Each structure stands twice: as C-alpha cells, then as structure tokens.
Amino acid sequence: MNTSKYSTYSKTARFSLLIPTIVFLLSACSNSESNKTFEWKLQSQAVESSVDYQQLIVMADKVRVMSGGRLDITAYPGGAKSLASGPDIFNAVRQGTVQMGNGWPNWWSAQDPAWAVMNAGPFDLMNIDASMIFFFEEQGIKLANQLSEPKGIVWRPAWWPGMEFGLLSREPISGLDDLENKKVRIGPGLPSEVLAEAASAFTIPLTPDEIRPALESGELDAVEWTTAGGAWELGLNDISPFAIVPAIWQPSVVSDFLIN
Known part of the structure; x- marks a missing residue:
C-alpha cells in the first residue's frame, strides 16, 4: 500500500x-x-x-x-x-x-x-x-x-x-472463547453489548486518555480503539502485540x- x-x-x-x-x-x-x-x-x-x-x-x-x-x-x-x-x-x-x-x-x-x-x-x-x-x-x-x-x-x-480495527490484546486471541472473563475496552452501546454477550467478556467504555494507562497497569486485557491509525497514535501496539481483526461488531x- x-x-x-x-x-x-x-x-x-x-x-x-x-x-x-x-x-x-x-x-x-x-x-x-x-x-x-x-x-x-x-x-x-x-x-x-x-x-x-x-x-x-x-x-x-x-x-x-x-x-x-x-x-x-x-x-x-x-x-x-x-x-x-x-x-x-x-x-x-x-x-x-x-x-x-x-x-x-x-x-x-x-x-x-x-x-x-x-x-x-x-x-x-x-x-x-x-x-x-x-x-x-x-x-x-x-x-x-x-x-x-x-x-x-x-x-x-x-x-x-471506517471499520473499527479490531481488538489489540496483551495475550494471543484466536476466538471468542479466549475473551471469556477478560476486561475489554470498547465504547458503549450495541457493539459493546453484542461483544459482551457473545464472548462473556467484561466491556469497559474508557475514554482515549484512559486507555493506555489502563492497558499498561493490567486493568485491561484487550482494547478496541477506532482504526489502525488511531491505535497507532496511542501507541497501543507497543503494549499489545496480538490482534483479532476485523471488528465485525462495528463495521463502520x-x-x-x-x-x-
């Protein structure tokens, strides 16, 4: 590209x-x-x-x-x-x-x-x-x-x-089962509710300035934050080397x- x-x-x-x-x-x-x-x-x-x-x-x-x-x-x-x-x-x-x-x-x-x-x-x-x-x-x-x-x-x-990038994770994710009981940052509303129901994860709607500190401290296991460029701007890729894409729960x- x-x-x-x-x-x-x-x-x-x-x-x-x-x-x-x-x-x-x-x-x-x-x-x-x-x-x-x-x-x-x-x-x-x-x-x-x-x-x-x-x-x-x-x-x-x-x-x-x-x-x-x-x-x-x-x-x-x-x-x-x-x-x-x-x-x-x-x-x-x-x-x-x-x-x-x-x-x-x-x-x-x-x-x-x-x-x-x-x-x-x-x-x-x-x-x-x-x-x-x-x-x-x-x-x-x-x-x-x-x-x-x-x-x-x-x-x-x-x-x-555009489409949300997906989930950046501190640990490998290969399917919804891997998110069970995990703390996942995602915005409020239908996407959050669908993901929580499907994966039995705990969804937390943190604002952008709160995301990286929570990820660094271990308060979060995985993060959804806008596009790949948006995640890169917060430096989330430095902390979370694994990803599951695309974000089918929020395609636009x-x-x-x-x-x-």
Whole structure:
C-alpha cells in the first residue's frame, strides 16, 4: 500500500466531510450585525496527538478565515486539558459550558438508547457507503436531530473513520472463547453489548486518555480503539502485540458534532 497516498486521501476526505458543517456554522452568523463576533469552545473526545484533533484545529482556522474573524472556534482535546469528557460532553453542550462537542453517537446512549443505533452495529450499516447513504440520502440526520433538538442541540456528522480495527490484546486471541472473563475496552452501546454477550467478556467504555494507562497497569486485557491509525497514535501496539481483526461488531463508525 502507498501509505503517503492513503494519508493524503484520508486528509482530503476529512476536509470534504467537514465543509458542510463549516457552511452551517457560518450561516449561524449570517443574520447578525456584520461586526459582531462569536467565540466558541469545541470539546472533542480525541486526544491532542491524534489526527482527529489536529484536523479540528485546521477546521477552526478555516472557519475563522471564511467568517472574516467573526467566528472563532477553540478546540479542546480529550484528557487533562478537557472541559468535559466522554458522555459528559453531551451535557456540556446542552448546558452551554461549550458551544460544540465532537465524539461518537453511541456515547450519547445515556440520553436516549436510540443513539446506539446511529453508529454502525452488527448487521446494520455494514460499511462507510451504507452509513453515508443513511445520513445524507435517507433520514439519518433528521432522525438524529429528533433526538438532539429537544435538548437544545443541533447534530451533524463529522467524518467516517471506517471499520473499527479490531481488538489489540496483551495475550494471543484466536476466538471468542479466549475473551471469556477478560476486561475489554470498547465504547458503549450495541457493539459493546453484542461483544459482551457473545464472548462473556467484561466491556469497559474508557475514554482515549484512559486507555493506555489502563492497558499498561493490567486493568485491561484487550482494547478496541477506532482504526489502525488511531491505535497507532496511542501507541497501543507497543503494549499489545496480538490482534483479532476485523471488528465485525462495528463495521463502520461515524464521528459527530453537537452544536448548542
């Protein structure tokens, strides 16, 4: 594989998916006085070193230029510098602590169980194309906003990383039986429930900044964390030399924006 070509494509794809949201953000300012400025805080689940977070900074810079400085977005990474973490990001946007949030729909399942099916689970949105068709061509965005708008939040898709990489493990895994009674990090919602039921594993929805320390200390036996690139960014491959792939329990995943 030509990795440099793939990296360039990935970055281009991210920009193209963010453009509709940029236009939407700018439209929020269009009816205000021409000299009025807006300062927004954007809390992400992504850690500071990740491509996801770095691209949010790029997006914020582009919005600042496109709005002539009228909309100034400051992105905050997950971890020590965060203003809210994990599922609490939803309430932070709802309460106005931050004006935008960035995460994954299944993390908002505590607000309504229907959020769990907005991200791809087993046997529903089986690839990126199916997921994008659901949101852009069918009723996905409308349905998501039926969940978010009563909370005072506008929902938009951010980007599609692709299929989850799989499980990285400290010990060899050759089948579901090897996961019995193991502590596995995976996000909340349907994928977690399906994996726990199928493998009799204990599933734990740790946020990105918590994953590596828990793996190093032995509090976790295996980890699912987004794509191969995402796992590499956290250095999980240094601790977990074994893997079981692909993540059939979550074949396509979408990152999202929450906007107060």
